[in-house]
Amino acid sequence: MQSSHASTAISVAFDDANLIAYAGLVPVMRLAERCGLARLTAEKVKLTGAKNSAGAAADAKVTSIVAGMAAGADSIDGLDVLRHGAMPALFGGVRAPSTLGTFLRTFTHGHALQLHAVHRQFLAALAAQTPLLPGSGQKAFIDVDSTHKRVYGRTKQGAEYGRFKGIRTLHPLLATICTPHSRPAIATVRMRRGKAADSRSAPKFVGEALATALEAGCTGMRILRADSQFYNAGVIAACRRAGAHFSVTTGMNPSVKRAVLGIPEAAWQQITYPTAIPDPDTGELISNAEVAEMPAYTAFAGRKKSERVTARLIVRRVRDLARPAVMGEQGELFPVWRYHPFFTDNPAPTLQAEREHRHHAVIEQVIADSKAAALAHLPSGHFHANAAWLTLWAITYNLLRATGALTSAFHAKATTATLRAHLVHVPARIARSARRITLHLPRRWPWQHAWTHLFDTVHDPPEPA
Template sequence: MTKSCTLDRIRVTADDENGVSDAGLLIAATLGDRLGLGPLLREHLTVPGSAGANPDRKCLTLIHSLLAGGDCIEDVNALRAGSTGAVLGHKVAASSTVGTFLRSFGFGHARQLDAVTRRLLARAVTAGAHPGFSESVTVDIDSTLCETYGLKKDGARGVMRTGLRGYHPLLAVIAGTPDIAGVVAHARMRRGRSSDSTSAPVFIKETISRLRSAGAAGEIVLRADSGFYLSDVVTACRNNDVRFSITARMIGSAVKDKIAAIAESEWTPIDYFLPGAGVAEFTFIPFASGPRGKLLAERGEIHPVRLIVRRTPLTDAQAINRGQDPDQPALFPIYDYHPMITDRTGEIVEIEADHRRHAEVELTIRDLKHDMAMNHFPTKSFGGNAAWLILNTIAHNLTRWATRLGLATAPVMTKKIRRRIYNVTGRLVRTGRRLVLRLPRRWPWAALITAAIERLRALPAASG
């Protein structure tokens, strides 16, 4: 092999105490300081014993480790090297300390973190992170399956419907504002064998409560898929004065017969990637059949709604799966039907298109799983893993808010922000009794970082 004399001449030493890895975390730390994240953690977290001492420092250590790309407890030690702790605003806890802290959590302590996220959202709205929040808010409710391995994780020992083991958390994601889409308003850990709608009515009530307390005085719209097509979910929306659009299930003949009876002239063409797609609507009373429907009728919980249905021609793959030749058109066109129920007013085409955008919630779930660390729950404790979930959402939201308030750019994947902003290296020097963080001269996004820090420092400190 050819020997590289140039590389061999480089002398490697490990003696710089002023090096700062992940220096761009100063942006997230500054925003957290302006929002009062540390005091909120101290105020609400009361984990018992010596493991619960300094809860703010331990939680912030985990949050900053997640932002830097850490996906397990051991990764927090990377923040202890050099002078990185100086740009975080707190002493970095050791991985063993953080692990003991998480394992001390019960589910009630994870709920204390819920109180932190509730007040943090309100403070971010006050700081201007969500323009138009007081006028209208759209929130997407969804669940996701998080696989685990082994039989020692509490709440994840049972086999899920997919044949895997894991957890099944619920998420409420704020949507509808392109410059700040993807903020997690609420998260709830659930056991793996929970169905999509387990605890959904209570979760929805809590989500709406925190949106109202954060300043959502106007219309709130809740979007959900067919996993939440339940009378209890609709009742929770009505009781909390929330508009809803929920994908309906094609169960029984009630919906199927009405769709089949729609005349061709009643279908309105829509802009869709498959030619021939259209929408139609009719009035429908959901959940009215069977003994359950009779009970709901007696309670006065059955109301007529708009049922909007989208029809789309089969793709070639769908045609092949159904035993058809895609190159030979069928004598009569064959469609797939996608119904939804809603109590919203407005044009059918606009409402259907807006409901379709519910799928964007998957982008947030993908970001939490693959750009944060929601794919890996590190402890055996259910409470500790519930806290891990909420700390992931806090870290995710800090990036979204920093992008809006500091970087002043459209939201992008956390991975891109991490590569360009958080992971930049620097050097901490003292001059004139001040600390100076020196970034690489030719770093392409150095000006963006310095401008973001100035914007965030100009924000008023949170109070109340």
């Protein structure tokens, strides 16, 4: 492939009023409309007071932000991608970036909670109308984790020097839902200041995530998975109240260490991973490990009796290659191990429970996705505006995941970057005839059949409930 400049003169003019760059927004936003995003926003989000004019028509502003994020916008100014060419002929009520920025800055903590309610009910509608979470009636995993997002500017509310030296961050907390057959959807999110502890308000957050999973159709076994930051009595109690199971990394505290070292050598089972996995401590790839179980370990023994929990302690150990083994005349005497224990009441067999717990790392893909998309920036100096931006990203993420689930088996598992490239970033020319608009898309588009299937599906009459 080479440029044709040498043989053909090329000129450029931005003057075609019938072109659009993101024809895929037509079926995507049609799906959002069918699942009631605008209606839910109008019902739930009530911005009142001195800035009431900015809060009017919240539904149009929320859908404008979601559409912009679906197209790839990662800042308030980036939302201007919606105002080009023939977009006004296809979408009404698109707002300017300045209007959307003013709208976000009117948010308070209460308004952010109203937007959370929209997110929860919209997720339930997506799960009901699309195969977003196949198999959720049998088993679903709720994963909880936090991340730090670097921000700039001394006046950005809530930004503090937290975990990373010399770097000011905000500290989002998120929970995802997945099944053995699906990629994760986002159950709930919270924006927090940079120095907030990982486990701050974790029991309440876990309870909300488990309730959201139930609303989204996860009526079978629900298993909460989390890292050691969330290993506390409050989180386990929240799981028990919600009727869910738990699988939480413990870390090697003194009580756990005594229990692990008390496991008899004959109890360890050798396992070989089909593909190498990264070690949580060193990041090195490992292919072999040993797994053992202590079937009745009592956690939180120092607390009052009602808060103690007895369940399984499952441990994976791998050779610590950084520390040489103690050698004797007849070879190795004392191999050195690193241990990775987790506390669970998952009723599955030991190796299956270990495999399912390790799959908790899937939430890292969602975090990476966020930082490559709308959370590349937290665009406002106002804390609650950034909290609203985070929730709107979660809504957009779930909408794109549901779009992929409707399109094909491949797109159901694809990343959102792939969904944008295949389904959203499709250029088109519009033509009007007899009060009808026709979209003319590129000939031989590689994903033509998938796109057409999506378009036909969301424009067919909805099936009876």
